[in-house]
Amino acid sequence: xxxxxxxxxxxxxxxLENIDTDQIIPARFLKATTREGFGENLFCDWRxxxxxxxxxxxxxxxxxxxxxxxLAGKNFGCGSSxxxxxxxLYDAGFRVVISSYFADIFRGNALNxxxxxxxxxxxxxxxxxxxxxxxxxxxxxxxxxxxxxHVPATGxxxxxxxxxxxxxxxxxxxxxxxxxxxxxxxxEAYEQNRTWSW
Amino acid sequence: xxxxxxxxIWEAHVVKAAPGGLDIVYIDRHLIHxxxxxxxxxxxxxxxxxLFRPSRILATADHNVPTRNQHLPIEEPLSRxxxxxxTANCAKYGVELYGLGxxxxxxxxxxxxxxxxxxxGTTIVCGDSHTSTHGAFGAVAFGxxxxxxxxxxxxxxxxLSRPKRMRITVDGALRPGVTAKDLILYIIAQxxxxxxxxxxxxxxxxxxxxxxxxxxxxxxxxxIEMGARGGLIAPDETTFAYVQGRPYAPKEAxxxxxVAYWQTLYSDEDTVFDAEHRFDxxxxxxxxxYGTNPGMGIALNGHIPSEVPASEAESFDKSLQYMGFQxxxxxxxxxxxxxxxxxxxxxxxxxxxxxxxxxxxxxxxRHVEAIIVPGSKQVEQQARAExxxxxxxxxxxxxxxxxxxxxxxxxxxxxxxxxYCVATSNRxxxxxxxxxxxxxxxxxxxxxxxxVQGKIVDITQYLN
Numbered sequence: 211x212x213x214x215x216x217x218x219x220x221x222x223x224x225x226l227e228n229i230d231t232d233q234i235i236p237a238r239f240l241k242a243t244t245r246e247g248f249g250e251n252l253f254c255d256w257r258x259x260x261x262x263x264x265x266x267x268x269x270x271x272x273x274x275x276x277x278x279x280x281l282a283g284k285n286f287g288c289g290s291s292x293x294x295x296x297x298x299l300y301d302a303g304f305r306v307v308i309s310s311y312f313a314d315i316f317r318g319n320a321l322n323x324x325x326x327x328x329x330x331x332x333x334x335x336x337x338x339x340x341x342x343x344x345x346x347x348x349x350x351x352x353x354x355x356x357x358x359x360h361v362p363a364t365g366x367x368x369x370x371x372x373x374x375x376x377x378x379x380x381x382x383x384x385x386x387x388x389x390x391x392x393x394x395x396x397x398e399a400y401e402q403n404r405t406w407s408w
Numbered sequence: 409x410x411x412x413x414x415x416x417i418w419e420a421h422v423v424k425a426a427p428g429g430l431d432i433v434y435i436d437r438h439l440i441h442x443x444x445x446x447x448x449x450x451x452x453x454x455x456x457x458x459l460f461r462p463s464r465i466l467a468t469a470d471h472n473v474p475t476r477n478q479h480l481p482i483e484e485p486l487s488r489x490x491x492x493x494x495t496a497n498c499a500k501y502g503v504e505l506y507g508l509g510x511x512x513x514x515x516x517x518x519x520x521x522x523x524x525x526x527x528x529g530t531t532i533v534c535g536d537s538h539t540s541t542h543g544a545f546g547a548v549a550f551g552x553x554x555x556x557x558x559x560x561x562x563x564x565x566x567x568l569s570r571p572k573r574m575r576i577t578v579d580g581a582l583r584p585g586v587t588a589k590d591l592i593l594y595i596i597a598q599x600x601x602x603x604x605x606x607x608x609x610x611x612x613x614x615x616x617x618x619x620x621x622x623x624x625x626x627x628x629x630x631x632i633e634m635g636a637r638g639g640l641i642a643p644d645e646t647t648f649a650y651v652q653g654r655p656y657a658p659k660e661a662x663x664x665x666x667v668a669y670w671q672t673l674y675s676d677e678d679t680v681f682d683a684e685h686r687f688d689x690x691x692x693x694x695x696x697x698y699g700t701n702p703g704m705g706i707a708l709n710g711h712i713p714s715e716v717p718a719s720e721a722e723s724f725d726k727s728l729q730y731m732g733f734q735x736x737x738x739x740x741x742x743x744x745x746x747x748x749x750x751x752x753x754x755x756x757x758x759x760x761x762x763x764x765x766x767x768x769x770x771x772x773x774r775h776v777e778a779i780i781v782p783g784s785k786q787v788e789q790q791a792r793a794e795x796x797x798x799x800x801x802x803x804x805x806x807x808x809x810x811x812x813x814x815x816x817x818x819x820x821x822x823x824x825x826x827x828y829c830v831a832t833s834n835r836x837x838x839x840x841x842x843x844x845x846x847x848x849x850x851x852x853x854x855x856x857x858x859x860v861q862g863k864i865v866d867i868t869q870y871l872n
Binding site: 283311 | 558
């Protein structure tokens with residue numbers, strides 16, 4: 211996993227609630243056996259017409275908006291456990307998703323992919339949407355070490371919570387698998403001490 | 409101190425506490441399928457790690473398989489490649505595979521219970537969000553992403569924070585025509601699609617206790633549709649009777665020992681839950697969804713809400729526009745094009761029996777295409793042994809071969825753009841059953857009656 215660096219970027223606004231992983235990456239694109247290339251089909255059915263042409267009114271096709279931050283309505287990533295949703299966002303260049311609520315499995319998948327799920331309050335989210343609506347190019351600074359989202363243009367600073375272990379993993383590019391493999395003696399001891407085996 | 413059912417099982421599986429308040433949790437059963445496992449096998453390969461406990465993994469091909477002519481090679485090249493990759497990986501790493509054509513093949517959440525792999529008190533994971541199904545047996549079962557699939561393959565463990573506990577109690581008797589599916593659609597409509605995010609849910613109360621194991625599986629299956637990490641029900645005599653004698657279930661002395669332990673698996677009387685909800689079973693009517701998330705459900709004879717909070721209005725109206733419905737409208741009389749009976753929610757033998765019992769001697773409406781996809785080879789064979797296939801065929805329903813099918817439309821079973829489908833599956837998301845498809849979730853009984861009537865009706869007037 212790549213290390214997460216302090217990020218300076220504009221944001222792409224998608225102010226819909228309950229965006230599910232079937233929208234992020236529809237099931238028909240899950241047939242690949244590698245992790246790469248899912249970005250091309252990110253939000254495919256919102257982004258493209260059935261003939262493959264782009265829908266001009268969808269935000270990812272709007273030249274005013276760009277950046278590595280996706281700003282999305284609450285309960286982002288609900289539905290299927292497909293990690294392909296996090297891979298697709300990452301592959302398309304996103305490094306942060308900001309929402310006021312993330313579905314549990316998506317949150318874990320994002321963290322395991324190196325994509326930061328940055329949770330803010332409903333009021334803060336509304337404020338962020340307003341800022342982007344006012345100025346599509348407004349810059350944000352995501353400082354993971356300090357756990358802050360900073361808007362230099364207005365001086366606003368939003369603090370966000372993150373599990374301290376997951377924070378270290380993101381900063382250093384560590385995976386859970388490295389840690390778990392290092393714990394194999396304890397896992398084997400657990401297996402031997404169990405009173406039942408079914 | 410009083411402990412919940414969930415905590416008893418969780419604590420029995422903590423290998424040790426890890427930094428940052430996380431636990432290393434041991435996983436008893438790992439189910440894998442062709443879609444979310446290939447990248448995990450690649451991860452092992454890239455890190456040169458062995459598969460730690462192959463005997464704790466079972467594989468099947470379900471998400472991406474055709475439901476006709478399963479004896480022939482899969483036509484679609486990408487689907488075939490994914491299924492072939494699973495076969496090659498299982499052979500290489502020594503994992504038991506019930507692949508296409510095998511007598512035990514089927515949807516991963518249907519075959520686990522029917523083989524007796526799903527047992528009370530165990531931890532079960534799968535790279536699929538509907539792993540919550542197995543909670544019906546009093547197991548801690550939940551869906552994981554592919555990175556976690558690799559972690560379990562490498563260490564048989566996951567690094568997890570303990571979720572909060574929620575209890576949902578439903579007391580009383582369900583009314584005629586109201587099934588386990590209506591019960592869970594009702595709960596999700598009350599709590600909303602994110603209403604249980606961060607929680608593990610225990611279902612309790614006399615209405616839940618009175619459900620069969622298959623009904624309990626339907627309820628636990630849809631826990632994820634309100635955001636819950638999982639759902640579970642305390643094991644009881646109904647559970648033990650279902651499990652006993654199944655191929656992987658403990659036998660003889662081990663069975664006695666197991667049951668003695670399983671009888672200790674319940675929430676202690678004074679357990680304090682982080683959240684509690686109570687519902688009256690008699691208040692539940694046959695349900696249907698009208699929108700594009702499973703929380704958007706109403707009683708069949710109800711109306712789509714006219715008012716929603718301002719913050720939700722944009723998403724709500726986008727959803728109704730997609731479905732071609734209006735605020736405040738009734739769904740009664742709406743013409744339906746497809747009926748899909750299948751998926752890990754409702755594809756078991758009791759579901760097929762309920763459909764057959766209703767359609768016997770009747771005909772589906774001429775304009776409706778009615779597809780029934782059994783959850784497993786065993787369900788299919790049981791249906792044929794009971795003669796259900798003939799009853800269904802006479803009524804114009806096509807009984808297919810097992811797989812996930814039109815629930816997520818990864819294979820060729822797709823609903824065309826703009827068409828309405830009453831489905832017994834679990835998700836009505838935009839495009840879930842194919843680009844532009846419009847899904848209305850309901851019980852197998854509602855689906856059967858809809859297929860015969862050709863439109864949405866108040867089923868209470870049509871019960872046999």
